[in-house]
Amino acid sequence: MDRTPERFSEFGFIEGLRRGICPAHPMVETGIGDDCAVLRLSDERCLLLTTDMLIDRVHFRLGTLTPFQLGWKALAVNLSDIAAMGGRPVSWLLAIGLTPNLPDVFLEELKRGLFACARRYGADLVGGDTVIARTDLCLSLTVIGEGDQRRLLRRGGAREGNVIFLGRPTGDSAAGLRVVLDDPPGLSAEVQKMLRRAHLEPEPQLELGRLLAEEDLSRAAIDVSDGLLQDLWHICEESHVGAEIDESAVPLSAPLVAFALATGANALDLALAGGEDYALLFCVPPENAERCRRLCRERLAIEVREIGRVRREQGLWLRGSGGLRPVAPRGYDAFREGLREERPKG
Amino acid sequence: MDRTPERFSEFGFIEGLRRGICPAHPMVETGIGDDCAVLRLSDERCLLLTTDMLIDRVHFRLGTLTPFQLGWKALAVNLSDIAAMGGRPVSWLLAIGLTPNLPDVFLEELKRGLFACARRYGADLVGGDTVIARTDLCLSLTVIGEGDQRRLLRRGGAREGNVIFLGRPTGDSAAGLRVVLDDPPGLSAEVQKMLRRAHLEPEPQLELGRLLAEEDLSRAAIDVSDGLLQDLWHICEESHVGAEIDESAVPLSAPLVAFALATGANALDLALAGGEDYALLFCVPPENAERCRRLCRERLAIEVREIGRVRREQGLWLRGSGGLRPVAPRGYDAFREGLREERPKG
Numbered sequence: 231m232d233r234t235p236e237r238f239s240e241f242g243f244i245e246g247l248r249r250g251i252c253p254a255h256p257m258v259e260t261g262i263g264d265d266c267a268v269l270r271l272s273d274e275r276c277l278l279l280t281t282d283m284l285i286d287r288v289h290f291r292l293g294t295l296t297p298f299q300l301g302w303k304a305l306a307v308n309l310s311d312i313a314a315m316g317g318r319p320v321s322w323l324l325a326i327g328l329t330p331n332l333p334d335v336f337l338e339e340l341k342r343g344l345f346a347c348a349r350r351y352g353a354d355l356v357g358g359d360t361v362i363a364r365t366d367l368c369l370s371l372t373v374i375g376e377g378d379q380r381r382l383l384r385r386g387g388a389r390e391g392n393v394i395f396l397g398r399p400t401g402d403s404a405a406g407l408r409v410v411l412d413d414p415p416g417l418s419a420e421v422q423k424m425l426r427r428a429h430l431e432p433e434p435q436l437e438l439g440r441l442l443a444e445e446d447l448s449r450a451a452i453d454v455s456d457g458l459l460q461d462l463w464h465i466c467e468e469s470h471v472g473a474e475i476d477e478s479a480v481p482l483s484a485p486l487v488a489f490a491l492a493t494g495a496n497a498l499d500l501a502l503a504g505g506e507d508y509a510l511l512f513c514v515p516p517e518n519a520e521r522c523r524r525l526c527r528e529r530l531a532i533e534v535r536e537i538g539r540v541r542r543e544q545g546l547w548l549r550g551s552g553g554l555r556p557v558a559p560r561g562y563d564a565f566r567e568g569l570r571e572e573r574p575k576g
Numbered sequence: 577m578d579r580t581p582e583r584f585s586e587f588g589f590i591e592g593l594r595r596g597i598c599p600a601h602p603m604v605e606t607g608i609g610d611d612c613a614v615l616r617l618s619d620e621r622c623l624l625l626t627t628d629m630l631i632d633r634v635h636f637r638l639g640t641l642t643p644f645q646l647g648w649k650a651l652a653v654n655l656s657d658i659a660a661m662g663g664r665p666v667s668w669l670l671a672i673g674l675t676p677n678l679p680d681v682f683l684e685e686l687k688r689g690l691f692a693c694a695r696r697y698g699a700d701l702v703g704g705d706t707v708i709a710r711t712d713l714c715l716s717l718t719v720i721g722e723g724d725q726r727r728l729l730r731r732g733g734a735r736e737g738n739v740i741f742l743g744r745p746t747g748d749s750a751a752g753l754r755v756v757l758d759d760p761p762g763l764s765a766e767v768q769k770m771l772r773r774a775h776l777e778p779e780p781q782l783e784l785g786r787l788l789a790e791e792d793l794s795r796a797a798i799d800v801s802d803g804l805l806q807d808l809w810h811i812c813e814e815s816h817v818g819a820e821i822d823e824s825a826v827p828l829s830a831p832l833v834a835f836a837l838a839t840g841a842n843a844l845d846l847a848l849a850g851g852e853d854y855a856l857l858f859c860v861p862p863e864n865a866e867r868c869r870r871l872c873r874e875r876l877a878i879e880v881r882e883i884g885r886v887r888r889e890q891g892l893w894l895r896g897s898g899g900l901r902p903v904a905p906r907g908y909d910a911f912r913e914g915l916r917e918e919r920p921k922g
Contacts, residue, residue, distance in 0.1 A: 255666050259701045265700035269667065270721070271617055282705050283671035283716055289707065320601050321615065325629035325716045354604045356613035359628050361635065368718035370629055374615070427819045
């Protein structure tokens, strides 16, 4: 699922709507600008709301993923926004525009994927709208979650000195997209399968988000959808801080390393700028860091990785073998363009 | 905005999803099957959720309505679902697929229509997603309302002997669609304007829904979107009752009567089966009927009209000059087909 081009995301309709309006209803606590909108229910409880639209031949291509995978991913990426706020899923609504030519078996598999994901993460379908679309299948999902009003993970919650953690390695999804589109030679069936799956059946880190909120380990998180550096920059912007990443600390999965060896791709570039990983990226006060690692290991059996630090100056820096170098806030766009242009060499 | 064809609405995807699933999350009180989904917040409070998708050349035609009207109507029809449950609007989310060729002025006017409606009825935009669509503009709105858990108006709340009320005359929207599409001769500019407006800038009866709920006047309502008889049948089905309508009591607006005179159309048919009126149709215990009429007059300055009674036997009946005659539960479909085929004679 490709990302929205710049002119729409940056100068787009929703951003335009945002300017000049301010929430007026007493329940509306956070409007546009975080992973989810927040509706305050009481001093403790709140609801989280997020919505996404996916259109065939814009965000996905029916030939490159199964209808099961489309259904799974459509719901999973919205649930990931709930995870990024530290919330629990409650329910979802589905508006869908179906082209007349879709066979019944396609619809059955699409349903199966949606419901497999819904059951896995405990979200109930509560409403929807089914309409006809002329040319392109179109899905719009709205997911509702609940959270603790006082312990939400927000993009604006990072502070100088916070340790930056990553919930699991990134880059596999971008490599998986290459496998789906180009089928590069030299990869074992097992590696291919794992990379495809990372791209087509992503798993939102809901348990991790919940642990971070419930144990008050973090106040700032985002899910990596645009790419690690780009999403880290979103946190920096909203928190008015900067960040430094230690290249050698960025985790690389075994399948990603195998992919890089076979294709000549740069594994670190994919991990830093690939996108659609839906790993959680979160900031932890240094005094919580050890406890955070331990609780993640003991309760969730996952190894979260410390990859850098929050700095006072706004900006992004990479620490590599040649020392510390700044990455211009938009520098990773060129990075991503490079990724797009680059063809597998294997 | 045309309605969804039968095979999608009746055997459609959402209905299919509904079968074999049951709400599991403790907050989910009503899932699919009413005007809105209900999430229980406490014994008293609940949230109402509704979603709709509108696609160019399926639900509307850009040439026949202004972008302002498109924005207004897209939000208004969702707010009408909140009205039909007796709720108050809180917030809304907008997912929108924009075709690349839309001029800036179009987007500005679309925004203006959306926000005029949002301000008028007090709903805050809290989130959204802007994407590119290849061929057809596509909007998907989700509206969140709040209500009193104990006093919701539900499709399943009608009881034998209830008086059936209509919140305002119906049929104007269907006549307005004819004006928009065919521009029939013989109509004054004023009549044309009022009918167009009924079709293109409908007003959800939110104050009426709220009064009915707060004053405990009614427990069953629906907003007329498919047509008066068809929506009445939705109430009958969910309440396991029947209904009888007195033809002579069905209110006809002055512009509708003028339209019928000029075009040869049957005003009563339009009022009974036209659709997209977004008037509230509601059922009131007989002991509340007089108080209901009075409160609507005193507090809202509107005249609600008694048009029939709820019966024990399932079915629909029309009482006309020739006595009482049954209308087969699907009889009004033929009715509606007739309306579609019929051309203005004037």
